[in-house]
Amino acid sequence: MNQIFFKSRLIAFLMFFVMFVSANVSAYEIESNLCKCTSCEDCTDALHNKACSVVQLIIDLTESTMGKSSASCIVNPPFSDGKTFDCNNHKIERCPTCGQKDTYGVYLRDKKNMLIKNCNIINFDIGIGIYSSSDIKVTNNKFSNGHTGVYLNGTTKCDIEGNVIGNMENGIHLSESDYNTVANNDLTGIKGNTAMAIFLEESSENLIKNNNANGKKEKGIFLKESDDNTINGNSVNECTVGIQIEHSSSNNISENKGSNCQESAILLTYSSKNKISKNNVNSNKKYGIQLLRSDKNLITLNEMKNNIFSYGLSVEYSSDNNISENLILSNRAGIHSTQSKNFISGNKVCRNKEYDFDSSDWMKSEGYNNYCDISGVWNDINASRCSKKCKCESNDECNDDESCKNAGCEKLKCGKIYEHKCVECLNDSDCPKSEKCANNKCKLKDGFCNSNKDCKSDEKCENNKCMQLECPSNEKPEEHKCVPKETKEEKTTNETNIINNVSDGKEKPKDESQNLLPLILLVIIVIIVLYFLFGRKKNTKSTNVKEKPKEVKGGENLKK
DSSP: OHHHHHHHHHHHHHHHHHHHHHHHSOSSEEETTEEEESSHHHHHHHHHOTTOSEEEEOSOBOHHHHOSOOSOSEEOOTTOTTOEEEOTTOEEEOOTTSOOTTOEEEEEESOEEEEEESOEEESOSEEEEEESOEEEEEESOEEEEEEEEEEEESOBSOEEESOEEEEEEEEEEEESOOSOEEESOEEEEOOEEEEEEEEEESOOSOEEESOBOOSSEEEEEEEESOOSOEEESOBOTTOSEEEEEESOBSOEEESOBOOSOSSEEEEEESOBSOEEESOBOOSOSSEEEEEESOOSOEEESOEEEOOTTSEEEEEESOOSOEEESOEEESSSEEEEEESOOOEEESOEEESOSSEEEEOSOOTTOBOOSOBOSOOTTOOOTTSSSOSBOOOOSSGGGSOTTEEEETTEEEEOOSSOEETTEEOSOSSGGGSOTTEEEETTEEEEOTTBOSSGGGSOTTEEEETTEEEEOOOOTTEEEETTEEEEOOOHHHHHHHHHHHHHHHHTTSOOOOOHHHHHHHHHHHHHHHHHHHIIIIIHHHHHHHHHHHHHHHHHHHHHHHHO
């Protein structure tokens, strides 16, 4: 009995010891302020550890390391404010058969000033979910095979930049989140009948800029009950609707590009006081810009071309909008109005197939200085029809395959056209194999050639490539071919010819010492002659002067 009791106490002690050791010894490496982790649990613990300012994942986390877990990975580590989680381009990938509902690659709540970067998050319901937090940066991450890439709820002043999101229903979703920036993200992989690249819901004062939201999705960018946001410089091609603004006001929608959309490039429904400016909405199936029950918006300086099955601008049951200085060309109809009263001024509405201005009842719409040819029943103020006839002032007012000449758009007759000009190439495939397309001209690729003159003097052109010449030992490369080297006899002959050239006056070597020697000798001779002529005479005279007193003195002595 005592032996059994002793064994049970020993087992209990060992279990307690193991738990104590595992609780107090971290499985991640710590180097200064950098902590390196190899599992979801270790990464979460490291972010909790005050000694770690940067936590770095150093291996892929896949089914082989995570098992068939249905849990989230990084779950709201305490004390993680101000820290960086860097996946170092490693994967966090749940097993594909584990189910995705309510799972997160990274889940944060009530956090401040964190950076999450370089993660590849796969098979989670939400890649990164951030709640009631601020100043969080999510950059250079990849998300796939889930429902939403990045989700913000009640979150402010966050930056979502440079991420790639694909094969998900929603790319980036902001709910009740203000003053955030969503910029330079690639959302082309968001596809599906209900898919949305960027969704703002009850969110204000956000900047949505330079995102690539192209691809076959329901909506590129969707604002619902969201005010005072800036939507600038985004690309929303091939969507059902490029940018939709619903029950939202005072948003600035500018410099976006939307083409090949099934319905509209830009659609406003029940929205007011928005500014829609400088957008290019060309070649869509139905509408370039469509206003439906939306009032008091400014529609200005937009380009609406080649929306061939419907309208450049359609205004339905919408009034008090300012439609001014837009370029509306080559659509089925230019401006279409249904039960709407608006101010329409300074627009160029030209060369549309059926009508430039199209409405059975313009109601009290009015305006002036519009250009058109087929005005329907539209009349500018104090004018019959439009004030001005259609004419072009620049190529931008013509179709892509036309140029502006003599105030009219003329069709270009050439195979390749870029920016209203005939060009040699549009891409590399338009050039020979040895050339590439640069600035719409075919230019040789590095190391390629069409003839020997495209190569160095010690190379020759073979099969459009510059090849080094391989000459025999008695030959040398010269002017793209091998030529014989000089023999000793030829070298001696050449040297003799040089000497002969010197004697013939053809080449005079510079030898200053030989040229000056006769002059130096002449100078020395002149000095010697002068010395003998003047030096000796002077010496003789001085000798005579000294000897004369001696004679006088001698005479006196003799007299004495």
